[in-house]
Ligand SMILES: Nc1ncnc2c1ncn2[C@@H]1O[C@H](COP(=O)(O)OP(=O)(O)OP(=O)(O)O)[C@@H](O)[C@H]1O
Ligand SMILES: Nc1ncnc2c1ncn2[C@@H]1O[C@H](COP(=O)(O)OP(=O)(O)OP(=O)(O)O)[C@@H](O)[C@H]1O
C-alpha cells in the first residue's frame with residue numbers, strides 16, 4: 117500500500133481545501149515558524165484515528181476546527197481525507213477491488229466526528245484496523261511529532277516494549 | 285556584581301581543570317553533539333546550589349563526578365568554582381572588603397558535597413542566599429537549560445507566578 | 453511582599469507586551485494574575501496573540517512561536533530585575549532564520565544596555581556570527597571535554613566545520 | 618504472540634546495533650528485554666555507548682546524542698517492519714552539521730531501499746538540499762496556511778529566504 121495524498125479542509129490553520137501530495141522518496145516541508153507545517157503532521161495522525169486531543173496540542177478535539185483569523189470567521193467543520201493506493205494488493209481482501217482507498221474523518225462542532233472508508237460510514241475501530249493492516253497508524257513509531265524524538269529514550273521500559281509490538 | 289570565571293574540574297566530561305572565562309557582552313559556545321557544552325551550564329547551576337540531581341540529568345548527585353572514558357579512569361571528586369567581581373560593591377556588606385568573591389562546591393563519592401565562600405566552609409543555604417542577593421541562582425529564569433525554553437509556557441499558572449517573585 | 457509582587461507584576465507585564473510585539477513584529481500579549489485575591493497565592497496566566505491570528509491557547513502555538521514567547525518573557529523579567537548572568541542553551545534551535553535574527557537582536561541589545569553577561573550555546577551559523585566572542589568545546593581526547601577560544605574571523609569561514617569538531 | 622515478539626526483538630536489536638554504529642561512526646548499542654520471564658509483559662531497556670565514552674545512562678547523553686540514538690531505533694523498527702509512511706518533524710533541530718549529514722544519509726538510503734514515503738519537516742539548509750522535492754507552507758494570508766511547491770534549484774539559492782516566508 118502507498119499513501120498518495122492528504123486533503124485537508126477546515127483543519128487547524130488550513131481553512132481552504134489543500135492537497136498535500138505524498139510521493140515516493142523524500143519530501144521536505146519548509147516554512148517560517150507558525151505557518152502550519154506541524155498542523156499537516158497532525159492532520160495525518162487525526163485521519164488515522166488519533167483520539168487523544170493532547171497529542172494534537174488541544175484541550176478538546178474541537179480545537180482542530182479552524183477557529184478563525186483576523187480576517188476570516190471560525191468554521192464549524194473540519195475534514196481530512198487520506199488517499200492510499202492499493203495497487204500492490206497488500207490491503208486485506210475486502211479492498212482488492214479498490215485500486216485506491218480513501219479514508220476520511222470529519223468533525224462538526226457539537227456533533228462529534230465520523231469516519232468513512234470509500235465514502236461509506238465506518239467506526240473508529242474499523243479505520244484503526246485498516247491502518248494497522250497497512251503497517252501504520254496514529255501511534256506509529258515512524259511518525260515523530262515535533263519535539264518528541266527523544267521521548268522514546270525517556271519513556272519507561274514497559275512503554276518502550278509497546279513499540280516493539282508494532283514490529284512483531 | 286559580575287560573574288567572571290567558572291573553573292571546572294572532575295565535573296562530568298571536564299576531567300581536567302578547565303577555566304571558562306565569562307566576559308561582558310555575548311559569548312557563544314559551539315561544538316559537536318556530545319562534546320560538553322550543556323555540561324558547562326550544569327556546572328554553573330551546580331555551584332550555585334542546585335540540589336535536584338534530575339535538573340542535571342542524573343539519577344543521583346554523584347553522577348556529576350567524572351565516571352571515566354575509554355582511556356581514563358573514573359574520578360572520585362568533582363569541584364566547580366565560580367569567581368565573581370564585587371568591584372561595584374553590590375554584594376552584601378560582609379563582602380565589601382573582598383574585590384573578588386570565589387564560591388566553590390566540591391563533591392566526593394560516598395561523602396556528599398560541601399561549599400566554600402572565599403575558601404571558608406559554608407552551608408548550602410548561605411551560598412543560595414549569596415546568589416539570591418547577587419540576583420541569580422540555580423533556578424534563575426535567566427538560565428535556560430537545553431530543551432527547557434518552552435517549559436515556562438507549559439507550566440501551571442501557580443508555578444509561573446514563582447518566577448515573578450524572582451523579579452519582585 | 454504583596455506590594456512588591458504587584459509592582460513587579462506591573463513592570464514585567466509592560467515589558468512583556470513591548471518585547472513580544474517587537475519579537476513578533478506585531479500582535480499583542482499580556483500577563484494576568486488569576487485564581488486568587490491575594491497576589492501571593494495567585495497563578496500567572498499568559499495571553500499571547502501573534503499578528504493576524506486569533507487569541508488561542510498557548511498550547512496551540514507552534515514550537516517556534518512558543519520559544520519566541522518564552523524568550524520575550526525571560527527578557528521582560530531581566531528588564532525588571534537585571535541578573536548578572538543569562539545563559540541560553542540552544543534556545544534558537546526551533547527558530548527559522550528570520551526569528552533567529554530577531555532573537556540575536558534582542559540578546560545583543562540587552563547585553564549592551566545592561567551589565568548582564570550572556571552566554572549562548574548554539575549550532576546556528578547566524579547566531580555564531582552575532583556574538584562578541586566564541587568558545588569551542590571539543591573532545592579531542594575522546595570522552596574528555598576541553599575548551600578553546602575560536603578566532604571570530606576564522607569562525608565565520610568555518611562556522612560549520614567547528615561543528616564537526 | 619510470544620514467539621513473534623521474541624523474533625521481532627531479535628531483528629530490531631540486530632538492526633539497532635548496526636544503525637547506531639553507523640550513525641555514531643563507532644560505539645556500540647543494544648536492546649534488552651527486562652523485568653519479566655514473559656516477553657509480553659517485559660520492559661525494553663536501551664543501552665547505548667557513543668565511541669570513546671563509558672556506558673552511561675541514556676539521560677546523561679546530550680540532546681543531539683539522544684536524538685541520534687532515537688533515530689537509530691526508529692529506523693531499526695522500520696527495517697524490521699516497513700511502514701508505508703515515515704514523518705520526521707524537525708528531528709534534525711538538535712543536531713550539529715556533521716550529524717545532520719549522517720541523518721540525511723540514513724533517510725535517503727531507506728527511502729531508496731524501501732517503499733516507505735518519507736516526509737521531513739525542517740529549517741536546516743543541509744536537509745533542504747538533500748530531499749527529492751520541497752513544499753513550502755506559507756501564511757500569505759495571515760492566519761491561513763497554504764501550500765506551494767518549491768523549485769529545488771531555486772530553493773538552494775534561497776534556502777534561508779524560504780524560511781522568512
Ligand atoms: N484550530 C485552529 N484554527 C486556526 N489556527 C490554528 C488552529 N490550531 C492551530 N492554529 C494555528 O496554527 C499555528 C501553528 O502551526 P504549526 O504548529 O503547524 O506551525 P509550524 O509551521 O510547525 O511552526 P514551527 O516551525 O514553529 O514549528 C499557530 O499559530 C496556531 O495559531
Ligand atoms: N559524569 C560524567 N562523566 C563523564 N562523562 C559524562 C558524565 N556526565 C555526562 N558525561 C558525558 O557528557 C556528554 C554530554 O555532554 P553535553 O550534554 O554537555 O553535550 P553537548 O555539547 O551539550 O551536546 P549537544 O549539542 O548534543 O546538546 C555525554 O556524552 C556524556 O557521556
Ligand SMILES: [Mg+2]
Pocket residue numbers: 153154262514515516
Ligand atoms: Mg512545527
Ligand SMILES: [Mg+2]
Pocket residue numbers: 321322430541679680681
Ligand atoms: Mg547540549
